[in-house]
Amino acid sequence: GKVDVECDVLVLGAGPGGYSAAFRAADLGLKVVLVERYAALGGVCLNVGCIPSKALLHVAAVMDEAAHFADLGVEFGAPKVDRAKLAAHKAKVVGKLTGGLAAMAKMRKVTVVRGYGAFIDAHHVQVELTEGEGQNKTGATQTVGFQRAIIAAGSQAVRLPFLPDDPRIVDSTGALTLEQAPKKMLIVGGGIIGLEMGTVYSTLGARLDVVEMLDGLMLGADRDLVKVWQKLNAKRFDRMMLKTKTVAAQAKPDGIWVTFEGEGAPTEPQRYDLVLQAVGRAPNGRKIAADKAGVAVNERGFIPVDAQLRTNVPHIHAIGDIVGQPMLAHKAVHEGHVAAEVCAGELKGDDVLAKSAFDARVIPSVAYTDPEIAWVGLTEDAAKAQGIAVTKGLFPWTASGRAIANGRDEGFTKLLFDKATHRIVGGGIVGTHAGDLISEIALAIEMGADAVDIGRTIHPHPTLGESVGLAAEAAEGSCTDLP
Numbered sequence: 001g002k003v004d005v006e007c008d009v010l011v012l013g014a015g016p017g018g019y020s021a022a023f024r025a026a027d028l029g030l031k032v033v034l035v036e037r038y039a040a041l042g043g044v045c046l047n048v049g050c051i052p053s054k055a056l057l058h059v060a061a062v063m064d065e066a067a068h069f070a071d072l073g074v075e076f077g078a079p080k081v082d083r084a085k086l087a088a089h090k091a092k093v094v095g096k097l098t099g100g101l102a103a104m105a106k107m108r109k110v111t112v113v114r115g116y117g118a119f120i121d122a123h124h125v126q127v128e129l130t131e132g133e134g135q136n137k138t139g140a141t142q143t144v145g146f147q148r149a150i151i152a153a154g155s156q157a158v159r160l161p162f163l164p165d166d167p168r169i170v171d172s173t174g175a176l177t178l179e180q181a182p183k184k185m186l187i188v189g190g191g192i193i194g195l196e197m198g199t200v201y202s203t204l205g206a207r208l209d210v211v212e213m214l215d216g217l218m219l220g221a222d223r224d225l226v227k228v229w230q231k232l233n234a235k236r237f238d239r240m241m242l243k244t245k246t247v248a249a250q251a252k253p254d255g256i257w258v259t260f261e262g263e264g265a266p267t268e269p270q271r272y273d274l275v276l277q278a279v280g281r282a283p284n285g286r287k288i289a290a291d292k293a294g295v296a297v298n299e300r301g302f303i304p305v306d307a308q309l310r311t312n313v314p315h316i317h318a319i320g321d322i323v324g325q326p327m328l329a330h331k332a333v334h335e336g337h338v339a340a341e342v343c344a345g346e347l348k349g350d351d352v353l354a355k356s357a358f359d360a361r362v363i364p365s366v367a368y369t370d371p372e373i374a375w376v377g378l379t380e381d382a383a384k385a386q387g388i389a390v391t392k393g394l395f396p397w398t399a400s401g402r403a404i405a406n407g408r409d410e411g412f413t414k415l416l417f418d419k420a421t422h423r424i425v426g427g428g429i430v431g432t433h434a435g436d437l438i439s440e441i442a443l444a445i446e447m448g449a450d451a452v453d454i455g456r457t458i459h460p461h462p463t464l465g466e467s468v469g470l471a472a473e474a475a476e477g478s479c480t481d482l483p
């Protein structure tokens with residue numbers, strides 16, 4: 001068939017992985033085509049994920065903080081929420097960022113093709129052009145030929161098959177629209193996304209129930225961190241149902257009636273104004289005709305890759321949510337850079353670039369709840385499970401001048417050091433701004449720091465960041481076998 005555009009690198013999907021790969025490849029002098037089905041660049045993260053959720057969480061955090069100010073001697077009136085205006089603010093935040101990406105793509109001469117892409121063979125993708133784009137009519141297609149491809153087609157929310165089609169049953173994308181004002185809301189799935197959205201809705205006035213199949217909320221984080229969040233957030237919830245499943249739901253005029261089964265299940269069906277499904281995300285691996293290019297996709301829809309983000313077809317890479325856990329934007333970005341560098345290195349004969357590989361020791365996780373929970377590297381639970389002996393350095397924020405001054409001293413900072421090597425292997429923080437504080441611990445792990453390195457680095461006083469240094473000093477005290 002006829003080929004409309006030829007390029008060095010085709011990037012399929014313009015999320016954090018895809019745009020990072022496209023921009024890096026262009027910066028390295030390659031001719032890049034970026035295929036995206038939606039008008040806005042930025043993928044899930046910018047449009048319906050990280051960014052809009054944080055825009056709303058910021059507003060919720062300020063509202064919650066203001067509500068406590070009476071205790072400090074300053075009283076505000078009851079907040080009046082204009083949901084449409086709040087949604088417009090969120091849209092403006094998203095627009096600023098996606099608009100910025102479009103400008104950067106143009107500046108770098110990355111050709112953006114709007115439409116749905118699927119492989120036709122190992123060197124061509126056919127794009128079903130999105131309606132209303134320039135001279136292209138509906139139904140029109142464009143064939144893009146490439147020397148290398150980077151698949152960055154991301155993931156989408158998992159839908160529970162037995163939940164009926166009803167506007168009162170939403171996934172995170174639906175929840176972010178703020179179109180509903182529930183009094184009573186059910187969160188199905190006790191992970192980060194569900195609890196972040198629950199925080200927003202609860203501050204806006206909803207009573208929450210959460211149901212989780214496993215025996216804890218925010219699994220992955222250490223229980224001591226989650227406990228602090230749980231204690232402070234208990235008041236938002238009527239029910240925290242653990243080891244419990246949602247088994248049926250009925251849409252009635254007065255609400256969605258949900259039936260549960262398991263340890264925390266109420267005997268009767270419960271009524272909700274809004275049900276948020278947040279039971280995980282599934283990769284889009286089966287939707288791009290990967291087989292036509294010979295690219296292997298596993299039974300769950302993930303595309304297996306090596307450290308160079310190469311699929312089983314050596315000139316085709318894959319990055320981001322579509323290659324596996326953790327499904328996080330910052331992981332996708334780093335993978336995108338590596339894939340682009342490998343492509344550029346090989347096409348331009350630059351051996352250093354061609355050897356680029358994904359070599360992160362750790363990838364931090366953050367729940368932007370209130371308080372925030374952040375962790376990186378080995379957790380205490382994982383150390384225990386794997387039989388790795390660790391020394392713990394713990395600094396409670398009740399001893400932090402800044403946390404006390406902020407009226408938010410409920411958190412703590414925890415560092416874990418390998419008993420054998422003394423090097424830091426993990427850390428966790430619960431408290432306000434924990435997500436902003438975790439990077440220092442990630443850096444320390446990457447640099448192979450020990451407690452002395454961190455504890456004797458002078459941290460500014462009084463800051464929350466100081467808690468990292470003080471946790472290291474606490475560990476130094478317990479590292480009596482230090483050289």
Ligand code: FAD
Pocket residue numbers: 012013014015016017018035036037038042043044045046048049050051053115116117118152153154155172173193284287288319320321322327328329330331332368
């Ligand atoms: P995506 O962002 O999913 O982008 C893939 C892109 O490919 C999309 O734009 C899609 O339209 C396009 N596409 C797919 N198939 C095709 C095709 N065949 N043709 C053309 N285009 C196609 N992560 C964090 O790190 N921090 C957070 O705070 C955070 N918060 C989140 C909150 C929510 C509510 C959600 C849902 C997710 C959140 N995430 C967060 C996860 C984060 O959004 C993802 O990890 C990230 O977007 C993955 O990037 P990606 O490039 O792999 O794919």
